[in-house]
């Protein structure tokens with residue numbers, strides 16, 4: 001269930017006005033390994049697009065193909081209407097931030113940031129003001145004379161950003177730029193990056209394996225699996241409408257319930273679980289009705305745990321087998337005859353029942369709050 | 377505690393230290409001692425350093441041949457090291473093998489091979505005549521040119537290996553960064569690669585220069601006795617004229633010269649870092 005505005009077939013139709021990058025049928029093979037397998041994407045100007053996938057799913061290979069360091073085995077890359085598939089990296093005019101920062105170790109912060117200006121117009125083209133401005137963008141202008149090895153990881157990453165942005169590239173490529181930082185700093189920098197993107201309007205193409213990072217920062221996410229696009233779309237769309245078991249499990253967590261679907265006279269669907277219980281499923285406007293054997297995905301946070309069945313909900317009974325406390329909420333493991341083991345998440349203070357192990361409880365969710373997904 | 381942690385391991389280096397003391401420090405001390413006692417106690421031997429024109433010539437010749445050798449060796453070695461750092465694995469193995477093979481060949485064999493190549497009707501002269509570049513054989517042996525050719529050849533692996541070690545440790549993403557940020561290949565090389573490879577150049581330069589100062593076999597054979605460098609002159613004093621005082625004085629001077637070069641170098645660079653003790 002791919003968002004048609006985001007990806008499309010590998011056609012060579014005219015570019016839409018606000019499209020800045022188009023990738024058509026990109027494939028890269030290393031011997032028998034298909035690192036990237038027939039990937040097509042259209043990226044709107046000014047977007048924050050994230051390539052999200054587990055390690056080895058082909059994210060870096062796609063980014064390096066755009067940057068010009070990987071020569072595709074097949075396919076085209078078009079930037080601003082120009083086919084750059086065979087243009088050398090140093091003629092593409094893209095900004096890039098590398099995973100290990102890759103600052104020039106023998107140059108000061110100012111010289112690092114001035115480098116893109118220097119290669120374009122010689123030493124005299126290095127405008128101190130522009131360098132200072134770029135550094136101010138990332139709150140690093142006070143360290144302009146430091147050497148890189150006298151900076152912390154977060155500071156180095158900021159300098160790398162300023163260096164990639166100083167010549168106003170239309171596109172900024174970022175390969176897991178925050179993965180080497182500790183959790184707290186990472187969260188801060190996520191905010192800053194998002195704000196920066198908002199402020200300067202440059203198109204960001206961002207690579208990460210961290211789903212939370214992808215969800216919190218991106219306008220669009222492309223989920224990659226074994227070199228192929230599994231699903232793409234806005235974070236909310238992907239989260240609430242995962243097309244497959246893989247996506248539902250990769251973004252957040254899900255309970256998966258196998259069953260058999262049949263149309264319901266009222267317009268919805270009836271799902272019969274393995275345990276024989278009849279449950280109802282309401283369809284969203286654009287949602288296809290499952291028929292026959294199906295796999296239903298149910299998010300833990302959509303479950304309400306109570307002592308008595310809730311009105312207008314699907315309800316199954318079960319026994320609490322375990323509880324984990326996470327500060328803001330509880331994770332409750334419940335064994336149900338109808339569905340097998342189910343995980344629920346409930347707010348620590350607003351939970352309807354005290355989550356005591358061994359307690360008999362009702363598991364409730366609205367008919368619209370679960371979804372049929374492809375079993376792959 | 378630190379002490380009890382490290383103390384046992386010291387015993388492991390004791391045999392090596394003992395061997396150093398017996399086979400190295402003791403003879404060196406002996407040489408220094410002889411240089412101020414033979415034939416008479418005092419610094420009499422050292423006055424020849426400025427009194428004897430011959431000794432001054434030998435020292436001057438040794439210095440400048442070593443300098444020229446160093447410049448050529450490090451330059452040529454840099455090119456090879458750069459190539460080694462760029463090629464794929466398979467080519468790398470072959471090239472490294474070729475570099476190391478010259479190290480495994482005896483220095484005598486290498487010097488005599490150059491005699492065969494460089495003599496009046498040797499391969500080099502024949503080839504140059506055959507392609508019409510010259511019409512009379514060039515004098516390539518028994519002169520400084522021959523000595524320098526032989527020495528550069530001998531020293532090349534010594535220059536290539538530390539520079540290659542340095543280059544292979546450079547972060548390739550830094551070069552990619554230069555590339556993607558718009559640097560042309562010459563800019564990426566001179567502004568990024570070359571400065572980053574400087575530590576390797578410094579190690580190679582020191583190594584080759586210090587080795588050259590005390591080099592014996594190659595200058596003796598390719599110089600044919602006409603290009604007398606310090607080591608050969610010292611050996612001459614020991615074996616032919618039996619002036620041990622003079623010989624040990626020159627050996628001591630060479631040792632002090634090398635130490636002086638290293639001392640000056642350490643003033644400007646961080647030795648520990650260069651040799652990988654940290655950083």
Ligand SMILES: Nc1ncnc2c1ncn2[C@@H]1O[C@H](COP(=O)(O)OP(=O)(O)O)[C@@H](O)[C@H]1O
Nearest residue numbers: 030033035053054055056057058059060061062
């Ligand atoms: N230079 C290469 N040679 C051989 N295989 C490669 C090379 N680069 C990447 N691969 C393979 O391609 C696949 C995708 O790699 P990559 O794009 O780096 O994934 P990701 O960045 O998502 O972790 C992996 O299976 C990886 O082993």
Ligand SMILES: [Mg+2]
Nearest residue numbers: 056059060061
């Ligand atoms: Mg990667």
